[in-house]
Amino acid sequence: MKNQPTYKEWRRRFDGLFIGLIAIFTLLFLYGGGFLPKIQFSSPKPTEKTTVEHTAEDELNKIENGIHLRSGLIADEGYKLIIQNCGNCHSLKLVTQNRASKEGWIETIEWMQETQKLGDLGENREAIVNYLAKNYGIKKSGRRPNLKNTDWYELPPAE
């Protein structure tokens, strides 16, 4: 009996299915009607320059210099998993500005599962961790890095 789903669980499942179906039909309608940007789903390579001409709306889905513009993620294998599994709950800027080893990223995921209500990532977990460790791995910078990205300008006269 313990393994039998309760009424509530059935309801939740049904709700999920129902919302999913509505979403699918809505999207098909919008897509068919040309309301949604046409998205290119062929898997992008990091350095590939997109050859498709873009309308204003899909500007953001472009990949430029290996970066998926909308998400800011490095467009390496698995980046869509990051959008799906991380981007729903927090800004992807939190991913792109951080660096960690594979162990470090695993720790971060476990921390989110323990304290931030992240669920089980299932079979995607390995791919997610590998993507993060490969593309957002540790950078060693020593005790004080050089000043970078200085925009030089002529100092105007004091007022």
Add this chain to the structure above:
Amino acid sequence: MKTDSNNDFSRRKFLKKGAIGMFATLLGSNIVFSKNLPKGIVPIGLEGDPKTIPGKSDELLILNDRPWNAETPAHLLDHKITPNKLMFVRNNGFAPRNIDPKKWTLTIEGEAAKTKKVYTLDELKTKFKTYSYQLTLECGGNGRNEFSPGAKGNQWTTGAVSCAKWTGVRLKDVLNDVGINSNAIYIGYYGADTHLSGDPKKVVISRGVPIKKALEDESLIAWQVNDEDIPLMNGYPLRLVMGGWPASVSGKWLKKIVIRDKVHDGPKMGGMSYRVPKNPVGPGTKVEEKDMKIIESMPIKSLITYPKTGAMVKGERTFEVRGHAWAGDLTVKTMHISIDFGATWQFCTLEPPVNRLAWQHWKTKVQLPMDGYYEIWARATDSKGNMQPMVVPGWNPKGYLNNACHRIAVKRM
């Protein structure tokens, strides 16, 4: 022509297999977050246009848009009093919406409170004497980006600091009105922000300070900053302001203060949050929670706010270099700058603070001896003789308290 066929191809592909990915994205919240999520809660909570923060300058550097986190470039902190729209934003959750200040209340209670009292905003404004102080607020993680190995979290550089004029009532006046029992040792706050998971029952952050800090004259319950309403992203309509300590003790969207008979144990008081190792550790060391201590007063620090980094100066021209310095609970005693990577140091004139816990303004004149590349380094010394280090100070697991000297690049042509 190639374009067209590509488009056709991608459309077909979309219908065939892309759809699955697309809907997985849409339903991702169901898959990932199903665990404890209450019904009807949508975790996607973008707070408006992802490019600009409500009430804030678009010149702030956005580190995170969900929740909002943004810092102020050093040259925009040149004002003696930080303008509201240039004040950094460090949010842990989503700001409350549809705030009605007429209905806003503040509750004071707790094990060490003599009674429980609820005040409306109007009652706070009329029942107690109003005070204004310029108070320095700095995020405990300001400077995190320079630690190596890096610490996770928002990668603040130098701009998670502000000093503005805050107006409100003294926290101690309100606590005394409720009555503080002799066993009180800490206070904690609760705000009206929402956890990123969307779960209304989950407290985003609830930190606090020892009762001694709470009872200082400058510890305020504030409803104004620079004579205006507090910007929503900085805590409108009511917040705590406790200068000199990690800004996370200055709770925003303030709804409740608890007077505790033990160290407050709300979210982000324990674990590794806003804590550093009790004993110094080498870079990358694993430190157990029991070996960590809560950060209290922030360390001595300074900023060069003029000129903006990258200035090119002609010949023998003399130019002003200026900024601010602050020292947690202490005061800044002396201020130096170096144009030769710390080999020699020149004195700066330094103003006393307008009031306790306000940052202090410093300035000096600089002439570069020959054409070439220079860095100007700024080093403040506090009233106990502590100086800012030239390199990144003691590594800690979460990357707090980096008070290494601020550097800007200049050239003489």
